[in-house]
Amino acid sequence: xxxxxxxxxxxxxxxxxxxxxxxxxxxxxxxxxxxxxxxxxxxxxxxxxxxxxxxxxxxxxxxxxxxxxxxxxxxxxxxxxxxxxxxxxxxxxxxxxxxxxxxxxxxxxxxxxxxxxxxxxxxxxxxxxxxxxxxxxxxxx
Amino acid sequence: xxxxxxxxxxxxxxxxxxxxxxxxxxxxxxxxxxxxxxxxxxxxxxxxxxxxxxxxxxxxxxxxxxxxxxxxxxxxxxxxxxxxxxxxxxxxxxxxxxxxxxxxxxxxxxxxxxxxxxxxxxxxxxxxxxxxxxxxxxxxx
DNA sequence: GTAATTGCAAATACTTTGCCACGTA
DNA sequence: TACGTGGCAAAGTATTTGCAATTAC
Numbered sequence: 001x002x003x004x005x006x007x008x009x010x011x012x013x014x015x016x017x018x019x020x021x022x023x024x025x026x027x028x029x030x031x032x033x034x035x036x037x038x039x040x041x042x043x044x045x046x047x048x049x050x051x052x053x054x055x056x057x058x059x060x061x062x063x064x065x066x067x068x069x070x071x072x073x074x075x076x077x078x079x080x081x082x083x084x085x086x087x088x089x090x091x092x093x094x095x096x097x098x099x100x101x102x103x104x105x106x107x108x109x110x111x112x113x114x115x116x117x118x119x120x121x122x123x124x125x126x127x128x129x130x131x132x133x134x135x136x137x138x139x140x141x
Numbered sequence: 142x143x144x145x146x147x148x149x150x151x152x153x154x155x156x157x158x159x160x161x162x163x164x165x166x167x168x169x170x171x172x173x174x175x176x177x178x179x180x181x182x183x184x185x186x187x188x189x190x191x192x193x194x195x196x197x198x199x200x201x202x203x204x205x206x207x208x209x210x211x212x213x214x215x216x217x218x219x220x221x222x223x224x225x226x227x228x229x230x231x232x233x234x235x236x237x238x239x240x241x242x243x244x245x246x247x248x249x250x251x252x253x254x255x256x257x258x259x260x261x262x263x264x265x266x267x268x269x270x271x272x273x274x275x276x277x278x279x280x281x282x
Numbered sequence: 283g284t285a286a287t288t289g290c291a292a293a294t295a296c297t298t299t300g301c302c303a304c305g306t307a
Numbered sequence: 308t309a310c311g312t313g314g315c316a317a318a319g320t321a322t323t324t325g326c327a328a329t330t331a332c
Contacts, residue, residue: 196316197314
């Protein structure tokens with residue numbers, strides 16, 4: 001099933017976050033976007049833009065990341081991208097180095113086996129991975 | 142075979158870059174490091190520090206990236222990392238989210254097949270990928 | 283009531299560029 | 308000589324923090 005806003009807010013409260021308007025709107029925005037977003041994009045998007053300050057979004061994102069509900073991604077841009085961590089959903093991305101388009105890849109991710117191997121061999125904890133493909137999209141080529 | 146400095150300089154000249162002291166020292170530093178490095182690290186490292194300016198390193202890295210000899214990586218930090226692109230060498234990384242340690246992974250990379258699939262299905266050109274594992278290393282745990 | 287959260291503004295950090303002098307081809 | 312390259316300094320962009328006022332629990 002698809003996570004909904006109430007689920008997310010519930011998980012937030014379990015992590016000790018208070019239910020504020022800003023939190024609700026931020027989560028709703030991330031959920032609706034279904035794509036990694038930069039702080040700048042979030043700051044400009046309605047209704048976030050009118051609801052709260054850049055610093056608030058920034059701090060919420062980091063609290064959410066600490067709670068494991070949001071992940072910060074690199075995606076080859078100067079700005080950081082943030083995306084919701086939804087249960088049993090892992091996304092890899094295909095990114096155009098010219099226009100910056102980000103496409104989620106729906107093929108099954110081929111690195112879980114290697115991830116397990118690394119977990120066992122190295123003793124790293126809380127292991128996860130980030131896989132991005134970069135290239136020039138047909139439109140830009 | 143392992144690339145050496147003269148190889149690299151030769152490739153540079155073929156791309157139209159002039160052979161300057163700064164270029165030599167930068168390439169030698171990247172080659173010796175055998176690890177992605179940030180601009181700040183490069184700027185401080187000897188003998189680069191005494192040889193040239195931050196802006197020079199910055200511009201050289203970008204020229205080298207345009208020539209396909211250097212790649213810019215995200216690696217989950219605020220600063221960009223740069224690494225030499227050596228023929229038939231692809232590296233994935235294991236990164237500690239606490240202390241920032243970066244370990245190259247020597248296991249064979251399991252995504253080339255998917256990469257080919259993506260190339261064929263999407264028509265993206267110059268496709269390459271970046272794969273990073275993140276976790277908490279035993280020392281930090 | 284208490285502690286977390288917010289807005290505003292200022293401070294950092296990292297990257298990028300302009301301009302003129304210089305060195306390579 | 309001509310044009311790419313280098314140094315220095317300033318500007319640009321994104322992130323991060325301090326503090327007093329506010330709000331959720």
